[in-house]
Amino acid sequence: MIKPVWIRHASQLATLAGGSEEPVVGDRMNELTIIEDGSIWLEAGVIQRVGTDEELEQAYGHRAHEAQIIDAAGKLVTPGLVDPHTHLVHAGSRQNEFNMRLNGATYMEIMNNGGGIHSTTAATREASHEELFAQSKRRLDQFLLHGVTTVEAKSGYGLTLADEIKQLEVAKQLHESHPMDIISTFMGAHAVPREYREDPEAFVELVTQEMIPEVARRKLAEFNDVFCERGVFTPEQSKRILEAGARHGLLPKIHADEIEPYEGAELAAAIGAVSADHLLRASDRGIQLMAEAGVIAVLLPGTAFFLMAESANGRKMIDAGVAVAISTDCNPGSSPTVSLPLIMNLGCLKMGMTPAEVLTAATINAAHAIRRAHEIGSLEAGKKADVTIFDVPDFMTLQYRYGINHVDTVVKNGAIVVAGGSLV
Numbered sequence: 001m002i003k004p005v006w007i008r009h010a011s012q013l014a015t016l017a018g019g020s021e022e023p024v025v026g027d028r029m030n031e032l033t034i035i036e037d038g039s040i041w042l043e044a045g046v047i048q049r050v051g052t053d054e055e056l057e058q059a060y061g062h063r064a065h066e067a068q069i070i071d072a073a074g075k076l077v078t079p080g081l082v083d084p085h086t087h088l089v090h091a092g093s094r095q096n097e098f099n100m101r102l103n104g105a106t107y108m109e110i111m112n113n114g115g116g117i118h119s120t121t122a123a124t125r126e127a128s129h130e131e132l133f134a135q136s137k138r139r140l141d142q143f144l145l146h147g148v149t150t151v152e153a154k155s156g157y158g159l160t161l162a163d164e165i166k167q168l169e170v171a172k173q174l175h176e177s178h179p180m181d182i183i184s185t186f187m188g189a190h191a192v193p194r195e196y197r198e199d200p201e202a203f204v205e206l207v208t209q210e211m212i213p214e215v216a217r218r219k220l221a222e223f224n225d226v227f228c229e230r231g232v233f234t235p236e237q238s239k240r241i242l243e244a245g246a247r248h249g250l251l252p253k254i255h256a257d258e259i260e261p262y263e264g265a266e267l268a269a270a271i272g273a274v275s276a277d278h279l280l281r282a283s284d285r286g287i288q289l290m291a292e293a294g295v296i297a298v299l300l301p302g303t304a305f306f307l308m309a310e311s312a313n314g315r316k317m318i319d320a321g322v323a324v325a326i327s328t329d330c331n332p333g334s335s336p337t338v339s340l341p342l343i344m345n346l347g348c349l350k351m352g353m354t355p356a357e358v359l360t361a362a363t364i365n366a367a368h369a370i371r372r373a374h375e376i377g378s379l380e381a382g383k384k385a386d387v388t389i390f391d392v393p394d395f396m397t398l399q400y401r402y403g404i405n406h407v408d409t410v411v412k413n414g415a416i417v418v419a420g421g422s423l424v
């Protein structure tokens with residue numbers, strides 16, 4: 001049994017309380033519900049109490065000798081960050097394509113010539129379960145070091161039933177063996193593999209008739225995602241794929257309007273997707289429809305940055321009443337990073353969001369985007385004891401001193417897993 005953890009004297013304890021029922025929208029994204037000289041008692045993997053240090057001294061002072069006490073004076077305490085969109089499990093690396101893009105090639109040109117997603121698919125098919133596990137575990141450790149305690153992870157670099165299952169089984173084993181919680185998404189419709197180039201409909205058939213039923217039967221995923229993009233899957237194919245998933249209990253997500261406007265936001269609203277992700281080129285009408293349908297926008301400004309494209313208009317989406325979450329999109333092609341705090345900074349500088357809004361987007365709204373807001377994303381009694389402590393005095397400074405990893409301590413399920421900026 002691990003000892004209780006008592007975090008005391010935080011200069012700011014950003015609780016993000018009050019947003020567990022519905023995603024946080026509009027002006028409320030700026031309300032972090034901050035406690036100064038904040039204190040939090042974690043026990044049995046659960047947050048027991050949150051308040052001022054004086055309040056907790058009264059409640060728990062007599063048990064201080066039992067606890068591991070962390071002095072957070074001068075520091076910012078937040079919920080463990082949540083990353084709701086990653087391609088965590090993959091093999092290989094694409095630095096050669098980075099160089100090609102710097103020399104003028106586009107992301108889609110590289111993919112259409114057999115690189116891009118196809119190149120990672122080849123490497124992932126080639127890798128054994130053990131190799132995939134080892135490479136992905138390294139990334140998970142790095143996520144933890146950047147203050148992230150839960151990640152969503154997509155398949156989509158297998159593109160055969162066996163290789164998709166291999167990716168999802170690696171994610172499952174990581175979830176079971178690593179402190180990080182991993183929420184799995186099936187993304188067999190990430191690309192039409194080269195061997196189906198002449199007959200994409202046959203691949204859609206394979207995804208809907210064979211892959212989705214089998215993944216659902218084995219309970220290897222909760223969500224179903226599709227890359228709805230010109231030259232990949234059409235809106236009509238995407239709709240069929242997402243509806244097939246829904247029939248098998250997989251909740252729909254969609255990579256929408258990333259490279260070109262393609263009515264992905266409109267489709268997300270029409271089918272009631274949990275989230276629409278990317279949205280760099282989403283139309284005003286699509287944004288409005290998403291707000292009305294309650295579809296969460298998962299924005300990925302690191303991808304726009306890395307592809308040298310204009311970011312999604314986060315400001316416009318928030319002002320239109322869309323609930324916005326934010327994510328690294330960690331993948332080997334368009335966003336090879338695990339630094340969610342850096343992505344939050346890009347949210348401020350490139351998407352017009354405030355430091356408070358990006359913190360809401362990376363905690364409680366990100367938790368909603370993976371349907372976990374009842375247990376993570378805010379510091380409230382009864383939720384999982386997932387807490388990140390940054391060595392900055394306030395949430396503004398976290399964004400202001402950018403590109404530095406400020407994480408000091410991470411507590412996951414009530415256990416200290418990062419201390420002094422290093423894995424324990």
Ligand SMILES: N=CN[C@@H](CCC(=O)O)C(=O)O
Nearest residue numbers: 116117227329331332333334
């Ligand atoms: N755009 C589609 N999928 C990923 C990139 C995958 C890759 O390039 O390997 C994304 O979300 O950015």
Ligand SMILES: [Zn+2]
Nearest residue numbers: 085087255329
């Ligand atoms: Zn993605």
